[in-house]
Structures are given as C-alpha cells and as structure tokens.
Amino acid sequence: MKKSVILGMATIAGLAAGAAAAGTVDDVKARGKLNCGVTTGLVGFAAPDANGEWKGFDVSLCRAVAAAVLGDASAVEFVPTTGKTRFTALASGEIDMLARNTTWTFSRDVDLKFEFTGVNYYDGQGFMVPKALGVTSAKELDGATVCIQTGTTTELNLADFFRSNNISYEPVPIETNAEAQQQYLAGACDVYTTDASGLAATRATFENPGDHVLLPEIISKEPLGPLVRHGDHEWGDVVRWTLNALVSAEELGVTSANIDEMAAGTDNPEVNRLLGTEGTLGEMLGLDADWGAKAIKAGGNYGEIFATNIGEETPIGLARGLNAQWTDGGLLYSPPFR
Amino acid sequence: MADQTTNPIAFVADGTIPPSPPPANQTGAVKWLRENLFSGVSNTILTVLSLILIYVLLKNTMPWILNGVWNANSLAECREILAGKTGACFAVLTERWPQLIYGFKYPVDAYWRPNLAFVLMLVAIAPVLFFDLPRKLLIITALYPFVAFWLIWGGTILVPIVALVGCVAAGAVFQKFGKNSFAAGFFGAIIVALVVWKLGGALIPEGASDGAWLSAVPSRDLGGFMLNMMLGLACVSLSVPLGIALALGRQSNMPLIKWVCVIFIEFIRGVPLITLLFVASVMLSYFFPPDSTVDLFLRVVIMITMFSAAYIAEVIRGGLAALPRGQYEAADSLGLDYPQAMRLIILPQALKISIPGIVNVAVGLFKDTTLVSVISMFDLVGMIRGPILASTEWNGVYWELLGFAALLFFVVCYGISQYSQWLERRLATDHH
Numbered sequence: 001m002k003k004s005v006i007l008g009m010a011t012i013a014g015l016a017a018g019a020a021a022a023g024t025v026d027d028v029k030a031r032g033k034l035n036c037g038v039t040t041g042l043v044g045f046a047a048p049d050a051n052g053e054w055k056g057f058d059v060s061l062c063r064a065v066a067a068a069v070l071g072d073a074s075a076v077e078f079v080p081t082t083g084k085t086r087f088t089a090l091a092s093g094e095i096d097m098l099a100r101n102t103t104w105t106f107s108r109d110v111d112l113k114f115e116f117t118g119v120n121y122y123d124g125q126g127f128m129v130p131k132a133l134g135v136t137s138a139k140e141l142d143g144a145t146v147c148i149q150t151g152t153t154t155e156l157n158l159a160d161f162f163r164s165n166n167i168s169y170e171p172v173p174i175e176t177n178a179e180a181q182q183q184y185l186a187g188a189c190d191v192y193t194t195d196a197s198g199l200a201a202t203r204a205t206f207e208n209p210g211d212h213v214l215l216p217e218i219i220s221k222e223p224l225g226p227l228v229r230h231g232d233h234e235w236g237d238v239v240r241w242t243l244n245a246l247v248s249a250e251e252l253g254v255t256s257a258n259i260d261e262m263a264a265g266t267d268n269p270e271v272n273r274l275l276g277t278e279g280t281l282g283e284m285l286g287l288d289a290d291w292g293a294k295a296i297k298a299g300g301n302y303g304e305i306f307a308t309n310i311g312e313e314t315p316i317g318l319a320r321g322l323n324a325q326w327t328d329g330g331l332l333y334s335p336p337f338r
Numbered sequence: 339m340a341d342q343t344t345n346p347i348a349f350v351a352d353g354t355i356p357p358s359p360p361p362a363n364q365t366g367a368v369k370w371l372r373e374n375l376f377s378g379v380s381n382t383i384l385t386v387l388s389l390i391l392i393y394v395l396l397k398n399t400m401p402w403i404l405n406g407v408w409n410a411n412s413l414a415e416c417r418e419i420l421a422g423k424t425g426a427c428f429a430v431l432t433e434r435w436p437q438l439i440y441g442f443k444y445p446v447d448a449y450w451r452p453n454l455a456f457v458l459m460l461v462a463i464a465p466v467l468f469f470d471l472p473r474k475l476l477i478i479t480a481l482y483p484f485v486a487f488w489l490i491w492g493g494t495i496l497v498p499i500v501a502l503v504g505c506v507a508a509g510a511v512f513q514k515f516g517k518n519s520f521a522a523g524f525f526g527a528i529i530v531a532l533v534v535w536k537l538g539g540a541l542i543p544e545g546a547s548d549g550a551w552l553s554a555v556p557s558r559d560l561g562g563f564m565l566n567m568m569l570g571l572a573c574v575s576l577s578v579p580l581g582i583a584l585a586l587g588r589q590s591n592m593p594l595i596k597w598v599c600v601i602f603i604e605f606i607r608g609v610p611l612i613t614l615l616f617v618a619s620v621m622l623s624y625f626f627p628p629d630s631t632v633d634l635f636l637r638v639v640i641m642i643t644m645f646s647a648a649y650i651a652e653v654i655r656g657g658l659a660a661l662p663r664g665q666y667e668a669a670d671s672l673g674l675d676y677p678q679a680m681r682l683i684i685l686p687q688a689l690k691i692s693i694p695g696i697v698n699v700a701v702g703l704f705k706d707t708t709l710v711s712v713i714s715m716f717d718l719v720g721m722i723r724g725p726i727l728a729s730t731e732w733n734g735v736y737w738e739l740l741g742f743a744a745l746l747f748f749v750v751c752y753g754i755s756q757y758s759q760w761l762e763r764r765l766a767t768d769h770h
Contacts (some may be wrong), residue, residue, distance in 0.1 A: 040714050041728025048725045052442040078713045092623040205734030315730050
C-alpha cells in the first residue's frame with residue numbers, strides 16, 4: 001500500500017516534470033546542447049575512447065540528432081545511464097532522448113509512457129558453441145549445458161525455445177557477461193546464449209575467435225531503438241525523422257563522401273527533399289531546411305555508421321543481416337520523404 | 339715484572355674464555371624453523387602442505403605477471419606480442435592510466451589540480467592524525483576543504499571564499515553566544531551562516547565561472563580513483579563529528595533530541611546503502627525541477643555520510659557505555675557543566691575505546707564508495723566495468739584491471755588500519 005503511494009507520487013511528479021518540459025525542441029535549442037542518455041559502456045554501441053570521446057553506434061544517432069537540431073554534431077552532453085536508471089532519467093527530464101540499446105516492448109511503450117521513435121538495430125537472442133562440438137543448429141543441443149544470465153528475458157526465451165522443440169538442457173546460471181565469458185571458455189557450459197550482437201562482441205575478444213561459431217537460430221525479437229517522453233510529438237518527430245533520414249540516405253545512395261555534391265541539387269526529387277534543396281520539410285519540423293544534410297554529415301548514413309562501429313571490418317564483425325535495407329532483404333524501411 | 343714471568347704456577351688465565359657458538363641446531367634459522375614450522379608431526383605436515391600451496395600459486399601466477407606486456411594498444415596486440423605464452427596484458431593500465439585515476443572526462447590539462455589537492459590533503463590531514471605536530475597546523479586543515487574544492491571543481495574563487503566567510507562568521511557567533519547558552523550559539527551560528535551564504539551567493543555575478551583562471555569542471559566529469567578518494571575523505575570527515583553528535587544525542591535526557599537521534603539511527607541502519615544511493619540519484623530528480631537539482635556529488639556525499647554516521651554513532655555509544663558510571667559522577671562532582679564534562683573527561687576515554695570500531699566503519703565506507711558505479715558515476719570500478727571493458731580494444735581484460743583496483747584499495751585500507759594500530763599503542767595509558 002505504502003509502496004504504491006510512493007510510486008504514485010513518483011509517477012505524478014514524473015508526469016508533471018514531463019509536462020513542464022513539453023517543448024523539448026525549444027529547450028534543446030535554448031540550451032545549445034542535446035542531453036542524450038547512453039549506456040555506461042557497451043562494446044560497439046557506446047563507450048568513451050582513450051581520449052574520453054564517446055564513440056559507437058548509439059552515440060552516432062545522438063550526434064545526428066544534435067547536428068539536425070543545432071547544426072553541431074559535438075553539441076551533445078552524453079549522460080551515462082544504467083539499466084536501472086535509464087527510464088527515470090528520461091521521465092524526469094534529465095535527458096532529452098535515450099539511445100541505449102533499449103528493446104521496444106509493449107509495456108515500455110504504453111505503460112511507462114515513452115515513445116519509441118523507430119528501430120536502429122534489430123537484435124535477437126542467439127547461441128554460441130565451440131566449433132569442436134560439431135553442432136550446426138540449435139535444435140541439436142539436446143542435453144547441453146547452457147550459460148545464461150539470470151533474471152533476464154533471455155532466460156525465459158531459452159526455456160520457451162527448448163520446450164517447444166521438446167529437447168532438454170541444463171542451465172548454468174551466471175550474473176554478468178564477464179562471468180559468462182570466463183565460464184564458457186573454462187568449459188563450464190557447452191553453449192552461451194545472449195543477444196546476437198553481444199555474442200559477436202564477446203567472441204571478438206577471444207584469443208581464437210575462429211574456434212567458436214554462432215548458430216543460425218535467433219529465438220527472440222529484440223528491436224532496439226531510441227525513445228523519447230510520451231506527449232511531446234514535435235520532439236518525437238525530430239528524432240524519428242532523423243533516424244529515417246539516415247536510413248533513407250543509404251537507400252538513396254547519399255554518403256558522407258558525396259553529400260556536398262548532392263546538396264548542390266540532383267535529378268532525384270526525393271534526395272533534394274531529404275537534403276533540403278527542394279520542398280519545406282525542415283520548416284515543418286521546425287528546423288533548418290538542410291537539417292537532413294547536417295544529420296547525415298555528422299557520421300554518414302546508416303550504412304556508414306554501421307560499418308564504422310559494429311560492421312564486418314571492425315573487431316565486432318556483425319553482418320548486416322536483418323539490419324540491411326529492405327531492398328537487400330533486410331527490415332530497414334524508411335517511410336518516404338514527401 | 340721479571341719476577342712474575344718466573345712464577346711457579348704453570349698457567350694463569352689472563353682473560354675470560356671467549357664464548358663458543360651455540361650448537362648448530364640451537365641457533366639462527368635452524369632453531370627458528372624447528373620451533374615454529376617443524377615442532378611436531380602435525381605442524382610438519384601443515385608446513386609442507388602450505389609450501390606446496392604457495393609453490394602452486396606462484397608457479398601459476400608468476401609467469402603471468404613476469405611475462406606481462408606493458409606496451410600495446412589493444413588486447414589483440416598484447417596477444418600478438420605474447421605469441422601464445424601466458425602473460426598478463428598490463429598495457430591496459432598504462433594506456434588507460436589517466437582514466438583509471440581521474441575518470442574519462444576530467445580535462446587533461448587540469449590533472450595537476452587534483453594532484454596538488456592530493457598533496458595538500460596529506461599536509462592538511464597530518465595534524466589531525468599525528469597530534470604531536472604543532473597545533474597551529476590545524477589552520478591549514480581548516481582551510482583545506484575550500485582550497486580543495488576550488489582546485490578540483492575550478493570556477494570562480496568567489497564561491498569557496500563566500501563559503502569560508504559563512505563558516506568563519508558562524509564560528510564567531512558560536513564563540514560569542516555559545517558560552518552562555520549552547521542552543522543560542524548553535525542556532526545563531528546556523529542562521530548567520532545561511533544569511534552570509536545567501537547574500538554572498540547573490541553577490542556572485544552570473545557566469546563568473548566562465549573566464550575563471552581555473553576552468554570550471556562539473557561534478558559529472560569527475561571519476562576514477564580520484565572520485566573514490568574524494569567521496570571517502572569527505573564522508574569520513576563529515577560522518578565522525580555527526581556520529582559523535584548522534585551518539586551523545588541518543589544518550590540525552592531531553593526526549594525530543596533523544597527520539598530524533600534514535601529514529602534517525604535506526605532508520606538509516608535499517609536501509610541498505612544502495613537504496614539510499616538510488617534515492618539520491620533517481621528519486622530526488624523527480625522532486626526537483628529539471629533545471630535546478632542539487633549537485634549529484636553532493637547528494638551522494640549526504641547519503642553516504644548519513645549512512646556511516648549512523649554506524650559510527652552506534653560504535654561510539656558502545657564506547658560511552660563501556661565507561662564506568664564513576665567517570666560521569668567524577669565529572670559532576672568537579673562542577674563541570676555538560677560540554678566541559680564531555681570534552682574533558684567522557685569523550686577522550688570513550689573515543690579511545692571506539693577507535694577500532696570507527697576505523698572499521700571508515701574502511702568499510704571507503705570500499706562502499708565503489709557502489710556509486712550502479713548509479714552511473716564513473717568511480718574506479720565504474721570506469722573498469724563501463725568505458726574500459728566496453729571499448730573494442732580492451733573488451734575481455736578482466737584480471738589485470740580488477741586486480742589493479744583491488745591493489746589500490748588494499749594499499750589505502752591497509753594504511754588506515756596500520757594507522758589505527760599505531761594510534762591505539764600511542765594512546766595506551768594503562769600499565770601492564
């Protein structure tokens with residue numbers, strides 16, 4: 001009873017804070033800085049480098065939004081959040097947007113009163129096994145010992161998968177990814193399961209990454225995307241369409257290399273509208289006409305951002321997979337710029 | 339003289355016989371070994387087993403440490419240099435050294451400021467720890483918090499000056515009125531301090547920190563072991579006086595003060611520290627408007643101080659309870675009033691008894707400062723778990739980093755514990 005009263009008060013206070021900060025676009029412009037919530041550190045997605053400069057896939061999205069709104073990709077105050085503090089930081093107005101590999105789920109969208117503005121990475125739970133085991137499919141894992149992080153959705157997904165395939169497994173409960181890595185290498189379990197991007201990043205740190213394979217089965221949907229507070233639709237639109245601009249730029253062949261040339265005007269009217277040489281899309285968002293061009297210049301289009309941070313050339317070595325353009329058989333599909 | 343040489347007695351010793359060395363098995367290392375390590379069958383077995391254990395430990399760790407790579411830019415490069423041999427990758431410590439100590443956002447050209455603050459800390463803390471030093475040095479100690487604040491956070495020098503003036507004014511008021519009535523002095527001092535701070539705060543112009551000689555560093559940019567040291571030092575030095583006040587308050591005859599202290603202590607002791615930290619970082623941000631929150635560092639300091647003050651209060655209460663009733667009565671019979679009795683008779687004895695307990699709390703508190711990593715502050719452990727392990731270069735280096743963190747904490751905590759043992763010996767006045 002007492003708990004619900006306190007939570008209720010917290011919710012009301014949160015809503016009041018949310019309502020007070022309704023004009024986030026204006027707030028950000030007045031402040032001259034975007035407060036962007038990121039993780040405290042996840043390989044490839046967000047981490048400060050040796051010079052303290054934030055780098056990563058999620059970080060690039062923050063920079064693109066800052067470039068679109070303020071014209072300066074470095075005008076971002078990165079606020080590191082943990083899995084426990086991220087939602088309160090957003091709800092209380094401490095941050096303007098959260099780009100922190102957060103899975104888009106019904107309850108987060110509806111019950112926690114947030115608005116997901118798209119998906120920037122389609123993840124899913126996968127399996128890693130030593131090559132020497134000779135397994136090629138997760139369905140052959142009958143009787144295997146599985147390292148699994150306790151208290152996560154991965155635990156439930158795993159139970160569902162094995163039950164529906166009518167095979168058995170023995171869980172080895174572990175607390176953190178670091179522990180999992182040590183246990184798996186020490187042979188305490190045959191299989192390690194977590195998000196596929198996390199598996200790839202973990203494998204990249206092994207001494208002999210080639211001795212381990214990721215199985216083709218992906219047993220859950222984890223659409224990761226940026227989110228903003230409920231009820232501030234102008235700001236939500238800015239974040240949503242900045243992400244869409246990055247995706248469309250790749251589809252339309254606009255890269256950081258040729259953007260200056262294309263910004264001078266092209267034969268393709270959609271490119272022109274995207275880059276602001278035609279139409280009034282920027283004005284509708286309440287931004288400069290060339291907001292899209294600035295966002296793309298910040299770190300390149302979606303494909304470039306992917307390649308520099310987590311793509312196959314990097315130590316993490318993720319393939320595009322589901323995150324390819326819809327024209328290449330992936331799920332990336334930006335609504336038209338019209 | 340010539341007569342003596344023809345003395346009929348055949349032999350007279352003209353000096354003492356030099357002492358012979360003791361038998362070989364009754365001296366030196368052999369004796370020590372026999373007495374301490376091989377004095378019986380069971381002891382011999384234990385000794386041999388321990389030696390085997392030490393050998394196995396060293397055999398496994400020494401190659402790892404001695405082969406360690408100190409110069410590389412990533413874990414992959416380390417492994418290339420090692421070429422399959424076992425060896426540590428200490429290169430992460432050299433490459434990320436500034437981040438481990440100062441956090442990743444503290445401006446590089448300002449590293450001298452925390453360094454200087456650290457050196458000054460040693461000077462300022464010396465007269466408190468070693469009371470044989472001249473008492474005049476305590477002036478440095480009193481000024482140190484303001485200097486350190488100015489050095490580490492930078493910005494306009496007016497802020498620490500206003501804070502200092504407020505404290506001095508409060509002290510003066512307490513001196514003047516506290517002699518007659520403790521309450522008048524105490525509350526008068528608080529009111530004067532608040533008034534000075536309010537007026538001074540209004541006098542400092544907006545944006546005074548912009549062009550300051552020391553560039554302003556926001557609290558969010560602090561990190562690394564520096565943050566642990568700052569939190570540990572601030573919280574210990576604040577919680578000891580607060581703990582003493584709470585312990586005395588709990589023994590007070592005045593019901594209001596007594597119950598306030600009892601409820602405070604019991605409530606804080608009944609709540610986990612991590613809960614208080616979450617309240618500090620998460621809940622409070624709901625109750626303040628987004629633009630005007632209390633500084634996160636300050637919020638954390640308040641929470642940790644409250645937590646450890648409650649524990650220290652209970653430790654000191656143990657010391658007070660251990661004093662025989664006669665000591666209190668002796669103080670009364672000398673005609674001392676309450677503050678005098680406490681200051682001159684009761685507390686010196688009670689605190690001496692409480693030293694091991696207080697040090698125990700202080701060491702625990704210092705280690706507890708690593709808990710701030712869960713509310714996304716980048717202390718030493720937060721730096722390791724977050725940015726460093728999440729960089730593509732160093733993902734997967736665990737033993738070296740966490741071992742280094744353990745070593746740093748061990749050095750500080752062992753130092754504290756050695757100091758407390760010295761203090762106990764120094765204060766021992768009973769004769770055995």
